[in-house]
């Protein structure tokens with residue numbers, strides 16, 4: 001622990017030394033490249049704060065994909081048919097793949113995957129609030145695909161144009177797969193809504209529980225978002241949190257109506273002049289509570305990751321031993 005604290009101080013010292021060497025000229029040249037829509041690549045010069053912002057966002061995104069496998073993975077053995085099981089299995093595997101691309105993109109910024117995973121397991125890094133809610137019924141798998149992946153696509157399509165090349169390129173493939181995820185979820189909802197009264201009630205119950213947490217996925221309101229302004233200037237983010245949330249609401253309300261489901265918001269109304277669906281107030285106290293560890297499943301989700309880390313220790317040891325064994329003859333031959 002003590003040596004870890006020292007290492008952390010060393011890292012912070014190195015960061016501020018790098019920051020001190022950032023001349024206004026260099027910063028202006030960097031900003032001009034961003035504004036000209038040039039992609040910033042790993043070996044290019046970049047301000048330390050830009051690098052830190054990307055490591056934070058990309059790694060939290062990676063953690064979300066990995067933690068996000070848990071709530072759905074829970075239903076693989078209980079999927080109602082072989083077809084549903086195969087689709088869900090493929091979706092959960094895709095999410096693991098997304099986590100891996102994203103960790104690789106973060107590593108291009110000079111931070112190791114081990115350090116990033118350690119930040120998650122020690123509670124220093126966040127993951128999406130949405131994965132701290134439980135999956136209580138099969139309809140939740142439909143609602144997650146439709147709403148959670150729908151929100152993810154809304155957020156991630158603009159990230160395909162992020163100024164940092166490796167993140168933008170990873171997002172292109174991720175978004176293609178997310179689109180399949182969203183459709184498999186919506187198809188589950190369509191099937192349930194065309195089914196028995198009990199199936200329709202199950203679909204409505206899932207929408208009732210997931211609607212508000214999904215709106216919170218887009219992050220705090222713009223007025224309270226600490227990072228949005230700077231991330232927009234750097235073209236890491238292309239839209240604000242509220243802007244994306246509104247696009248999602250506008251796209252999703254008609255989908256709920258097609259399903260014959262009611263959005264659980266008595267204040268929801270269409271503003272003719274603005275051409276937008278306006279929601280009632282979001283309970284930001286709940287969002288803060290979940291971020292602070294007080295959600296229904298926070299503890300369970302982190303415990304699952306810690307257990308996976310422990311259970312995988314022998315695989316990492318074996319891989320290291322294998323690499324060392326093969327490196328020695330190669331060194332001798334050289």
Ligand code: BYC
Pocket residue numbers: 056057060061062064065068069095126127128129130148149151152155216217218219220224225226227228231237241291
């Ligand atoms: N949950 O200044 P702000 C998926 C934090 S994966 C937790 O607006 P920013 C999927 C934020 O990190 C979904 N924390 O921040 C996977 C910051 O705290 P720190 C994940 C949140 O970064 C499997 C503080 O609040 N998607 O879809 O400008 C199956 C202030 O916020 C949340 C991504 O990660 C939240 N919801 O904007 C199915 C996309 N919101 O870091 C689906 C990439 C905010 O200072 N990330 N915070 O300690 C982003 O686009 C942005 O990071 C956010 C937040 C829009 C999320």
